[in-house]
Amino acid sequence: MSIAVAALPLDAAPERILAFRAPPPRAGRAHVIKDDAEAIAVARDLAARIAETAIERDRERRLPYEELDWLSDAGLFAITVPKAYGGADVSSGTLAEVIAILSAADGSIGQIPQNHFFILHALGLEGSEEQKRFFYGRILSGERVGNALSELGTKTAQDHNTRLSRDGAGLRLDGRKFYCTGALFAHWVAVVANDDEGRSTISFVPRETPGLTVVDDWSGFGQRVTGSGTTVIENVEVHPFSVISLRAVFDRPTSMGPVAQIMHAAVEAGIARAALAETIRYVKAHARPWKDSGLEHGYEDPYTIAQIGEVKIRVAASDALLARAGRYADIAVADPTVETVAAASVAVAEAKVASTEASLLAASKLIELAGSRATQQQFGLDRFWRNARTHSVHDPVRWKYRAIGDYWLNGINPPRHGAI
Template sequence: MSSDDRKLHRQAALVTGRPAPHVPPRRQPAHRIKDDAEAIATAKVLAREFAEGAVARDRERRLPLAEIERFSQAGLWAMTIPKEYGGAGVSGATLAEVTAIISAADSSIGQIPQNHFYMVEALRLAGTEEQKRHYFARILDGDRLGNAFTEIGTKTPVDFKTQIAERDGKLLLNGQKFYATGSLFAHIIVAVAKNERGRVQIVFIDRATPGLELIDDWSSFGQRSTGSGTVTFDNVEVTAFQVVDHDVVFEQPTPMGPLAQIVHAAVQVGIARSALAETISYVRAYARPFFELDIEHGYEDPHSIHAVGDVSIRVHAADALLARAGHLLDAAIAEPNERTVAAASIAVAEVKAYGTEAAQLAANKLIELGGARSTLEAYGLDRFWRNARTHSLHDPARWKYHHIGNYYLNGKLPPRHGAI
């Protein structure tokens, strides 16, 4: 894409969007999470806070700037940094559970750090010691990484036209990204680009770098406040220190793919949990009995009782699959090889596929059992279905079933990439 083309795309994005909000520099270092138990406890406290304004943020498409600052300053965005670099090095199971807890309160907030954790893992696996020490220290202090991965208008989502190339002795980054979840809240934008040899690289760029522009033009009907809009790079100058090879992490068995995907799976499980809880709360408070029944309360309706029982089983099954996937991911992190990484990838695919179905079922039943009154805008109950449906499109569940079936039926190992 030429400079003129990028300017045209930028102008088009600004027609439907607006410039990125200001993200001030950190005023103080973030709290440092000590262990898994503290991470879970902290997530529960934050979830209660984030749930308070979830309906209004969704209705108004209000970006959760204060909430994200609270989230990272509480130390949870640094919880996967290895212990030898000062982090808590929490387990994959804990990462998944923290994500599910936060997503049950507000699934947009739960999704926002997904690519942050992905890039932390990329640094762990492929960064030099100097890069790890530098960026891990910044993240521990509270800096957030934002995603600039996927492009729009290419043949596939992983077709990259964004390029990093040497010109006149300088490394220059040029291109445009969309679906840039979390970029509006980030201190460091992490771009995925091809170098002159065709290898995929990840590039860490400070937010204020000249030539980098963020545009708030995400207009989806779901996950409305994830900040998943446009990022453009116009001759952004970087150094070799800011570049990490991305291809290398998939050229051998690593837990990169299942770690990335377990966060997405946990978002769906969190939505399912919350939709079920809302269903129980709403039906008990407001649902009226069907006029053919001789009962006093809507929650005595035998069909409603059966439906809540059915959804409860499915949500509990999704919970169990998420915990199982977390433990298999931890085994792959401890001893990465073809067998452990494949087992983790398949387990994560199972919970992603099943959790997606559970979330959409729970969201549908919430409205069905709640009745006509449950559709009123004031309750905001439609957000569960909109968020579950939108988030499910990150990668198609139908391909999860394909890889799962091929693994169990034919012994075929799943491919190694960030979506499995």
Template structure:
């Protein structure tokens, strides 16, 4: 750990892929701001994005985990905007949530991704938790508590195979296992662990980040989304009260759980594309030279460059429109859960995921083609957009989105229900 002076204040700095100890973050000293409606959520997201954008390149280059930024982010109230109104939240549209996430991601996609699992877990509480659990956990969310992620396992045969086990012990459960890709856990106050019992039934075990036996390891070494701190968790006889154990049942019936998780991922990719396109335009206007054959005085007048920018803008707008459409379909599936409404939400979100993946990769590739060799200089660190797009779009393969959309259209086969669909 090191320290840096920012605006007269000492900011703590922790590097990714570090062997340095990382203590649990303190619980919120004051309650988070309560956002009241969709319009306020978007306004707050725009303000924070402007704040986060300034340090995004340095955080990526130096590997600084955004500790202070995430504190500001969760205290803004944006982590609680999907809490149902009955429990004090704004219960915003998922179209609004997608806009909030892509706004943050355009500024810093790592910070946006740190939110992803927390928001997906809020939806699982609404779908699967008991009434007393909802009251307790939603109250914590609105106070500014952050949920992390202890879901995926590095060595299991596939993403849906879990070797982490829980056993009952009186009024508690005891959990043992190991997790990887644990985005958000390092900076969380509570780490929900996915574990299965002897019968193979799945549960979310909401463990305090500082509970004995829970070790979050800062060993994330990917070349993209570098400062998400998506490393490992070691779970050694972690004891948690049964009142904090929520069964995972949302995929046993038609619910919007899958598309909720997916729309957040798609929104991050759309944000990366928007950030890359904005950087491309700025570079072309101020730093790039026109190609000699164009006969133009500036790179921004090159007709082939102009046409390519137009193509990227149109494709980005198409992806954003599908994101908005998917959000509305999710809203409907939540209000009127059933086979038809959930299928509509899953398929619409799959379509959005395809286009946001494609535009993220295309826009980050074209940045260098259009801006020229000087855009590759280390001083600009523009390769972070390509690295982030390439890594984040690997979350789940869009080649299967084409299949599920086509199989439903052609053969009437409903897409599968799980967090990746």
């Protein structure tokens, strides 16, 4: 089945474009961020507000509908929209830094935009001019895309049983997804499915489409409010206009993989920063000295001082590798070749290894150095480790070590997919 997108006037009404049940545009108009510096400044302002209630949100599993509306209204969900369509088109490094800033405030909220931006990047690579005009316009108004990518019960997390099948002049989706981060809060759900020829596709499905059911059943011990649960897709009607190819973005060298992965590295980097900052704050304010030390204050303990020094170095290295990976990713965006995409993928993998290990170390040392009192639920200090550990198993670091080693030792390029 070849899915052809019919040419439509760029000013066509949403009802004509999608032919059925296009949601009305989001009320009001979100702020439009103009450049990279503004994106980072806005992220910092919002992160300060988000951090104020992070402990309660995690403890009570209070889903962040309001907080995500803050991000939408401020324009952060539109920062990668190309300038030709009215967006800021920020660099990969800025995108990663925005996600790291939000993740430092709340790891769950930092992760939610990742798949939104992943889908927008695929749209930029494979969407038609009409599709870009329509969907970028909706994103600039503050709308959000959630994902329905992975499934339970398949051989690997990248395999899909969900099907997109021809039905007369239209299409139908059927399947069941899990790990659907952000779908609960989305205006559009991006459903990955194989077509009748087994080719991987992405369908933009309005959140309220009949037959599409998003279930709040995520029970992970970390990243508790990402909404990463089940999406059930039963005989869902899809117009060809809302479909793009996913397979095509990996069949040729593109920046899809590095851009997807740098955002995961950024989540871990943000958690690492926050865990280190909390360690320093708590140790200075509350940690008691060990009785054999003869010291007056816990922050004078030489072993504590040395270990905080070690964590600081690891977090700083993680940040440096993340910034470096952003530069490599931007080269791949501007000039996608076999060589530039491979180099970017490896640089991002190096950043992901460093940020994962830094976040787990910092989150563990926080509890160790802060002492027994720090395990009390009222402080919520366990959330850093729980969030880092939960998010870090998204794709295994042990395979990144192999890909990095093969590249530098044997000159073997890593595979082209979204998990390296």
